[in-house]
Amino acid sequence: MHSLKVIIGDSDENQRKELKKILHTLGHFVVGEARSSLETLKVLRRLTPDLAFITHNASLRDGEHVAEIIEEERLCAVILLVESNYIGMYGRSESETVIPYLRKPVNITTLEPMMNIAVSRYREVIKLEQEINKLKDTLMTRKLVEKAKGLLMNHQGLSETEAFRRIQKQAMNKRTSIKSIAQSIILAYGA
Numbered sequence: 001m002h003s004l005k006v007i008i009g010d011s012d013e014n015q016r017k018e019l020k021k022i023l024h025t026l027g028h029f030v031v032g033e034a035r036s037s038l039e040t041l042k043v044l045r046r047l048t049p050d051l052a053f054i055t056h057n058a059s060l061r062d063g064e065h066v067a068e069i070i071e072e073e074r075l076c077a078v079i080l081l082v083e084s085n086y087i088g089m090y091g092r093s094e095s096e097t098v099i100p101y102l103r104k105p106v107n108i109t110t111l112e113p114m115m116n117i118a119v120s121r122y123r124e125v126i127k128l129e130q131e132i133n134k135l136k137d138t139l140m141t142r143k144l145v146e147k148a149k150g151l152l153m154n155h156q157g158l159s160e161t162e163a164f165r166r167i168q169k170q171a172m173n174k175r176t177s178i179k180s181i182a183q184s185i186i187l188a189y190g191a
Helices: 013-025 037-047 063-072 108-156 160-174 178-188
Strands: 005-009 029-034 051-056 077-082 101-103
Touching: 005 013, 005 037, 013 029, 013 108, 029 037, 037 051, 037 063, 051 063, 051 108, 063 077, 077 108, 101 108, 108 160, 108 178, 160 178
Parallel strands: 005 029, 005 051, 051 077, 077 101
Antiparallel strands: none
16 A cells, blocks of 8 residues: 555544554654544544544544544545444444444554555545446436437427437537537527
């Protein structure tokens, strides 16, 4: 794995220092540290890291919530650091969000593979969301083009092929997308 920009959100300065040392040993850069949940989110949004370590403990009780926010907003990959007696929401099947967690004390042997998993999973989710958005846009374009073709066929007596060619030609002449031309046709006919 290449070097990552990392943020550590932990109220315990000694634990932050220890994790920072391990991360440096692995060749990663700690670009920000925070002592509270709110501070963690502020630092994270400002520095846009590749990965965030968020601690869930007595003084940072809402670590789970912060990790969920990071995950839901797709701010970066996230790993929750928990005490050894942790029984949290991530073992429950009804949780839609699955956030990897490591039990403290963290060691280099468990840390590196978990980082690989978290970052790979995050990148895969981003890639899948981009593909979904592209497919949604393609479907929307097809629907608009079909509607525009129908309008041209009804109002101008064109065949389906002629209507589609007219849309294509207008898009080329105006150097714009077929979707944009289809929207214009739909607007022009008030449909």
